[in-house]
Amino acid sequence: MKTFLLKNPFFYLMMFVLTAVSFTSCGEDEETPEPPLSQSLVGTWDIDSYHLDDDEWIGTIVNSASITIEAPTGNSGIFTQEVTFADGESTSISGRYVLDEVQQQITMYYDGDPIVAQVTVTGGKKLLWDSLQDGYPLVIKATKR
Numbered sequence: 001m002k003t004f005l006l007k008n009p010f011f012y013l014m015m016f017v018l019t020a021v022s023f024t025s026c027g028e029d030e031e032t033p034e035p036p037l038s039q040s041l042v043g044t045w046d047i048d049s050y051h052l053d054d055d056e057w058i059g060t061i062v063n064s065a066s067i068t069i070e071a072p073t074g075n076s077g078i079f080t081q082e083v084t085f086a087d088g089e090s091t092s093i094s095g096r097y098v099l100d101e102v103q104q105q106i107t108m109y110y111d112g113d114p115i116v117a118q119v120t121v122t123g124g125k126k127l128l129w130d131s132l133q134d135g136y137p138l139v140i141k142a143t144k145r
Contacts, residue, residue: 034121034122034124035124036101037099037101037104037106037119037121038072038075038099038101040121040124041069041099041106041119041121041127042069042070042071042072043068043069043144043145044066044067044068044069044144044145045066045067045068045069045127045142045143045144045145046064046065046066046142046143046144046145047064047065047066047067047140047141047142048141048142048143049139049140049141050062050065050138050140051138051139051140051141052133052136052137052138053136053137053138060086061085061086062083062084062085062086063084063085063086064083064084065081065082065083065084066081066082066142066145067079067080067081067082067142068080068081068082069097072097072099075098075099075100075101076096076097076098076099077096077097077099078094078095078096078097079094079095079096079097079108080092080093080094081093081094093110093111094110095108095109095110095111096108096109096110097109103118104118104119104120105117105118105119106119115131115132115133116131116132117129117130117131117138118130118131124144125143125144126141126142126143126144127140127141127142127143127144128140128141129141129142
């Protein structure tokens with residue numbers, strides 16, 4: 001009986017069809033494209049890491065920090081940043097931002113020179129901010145609430 005099955009061409013044809021059908025289900029899933037930066041940025045971001053010129057501020061100088069970005073009208077909107085320092089003092093700054101979708105940049109305006117940052121949002125929940133502050137490199141990592 002075993003040799004009969006192995007010699008039967010119909011058996012090989014059925015095995016090939018079953019194998020081919022199973023491999024089609026192993027195809028790569030289509031990736032869901034990231035929404036535009038203007039949509040991804042809206043919300044409150046808890047800052048996990050504030051790395052300025054090789055110094056980490058979160059957990060040393062700053063206990064906690066967050067930034068809330070309101071929905072833009074056109075390409076600009078309002079942001080608010082909350083910071084609680086290690087000594088218990090807290091501060092809040094607010095200003096206007098302008099978004100450049102093509103360059104993946106955000107420019108923030110408040111009391112002083114504008115700050116231009118390259119911004120990447122991944123999975124809708126993780127933010128990577130790369131800019132200069134007072135001439136020093138600033139890298140911020142944040143998680144969306």
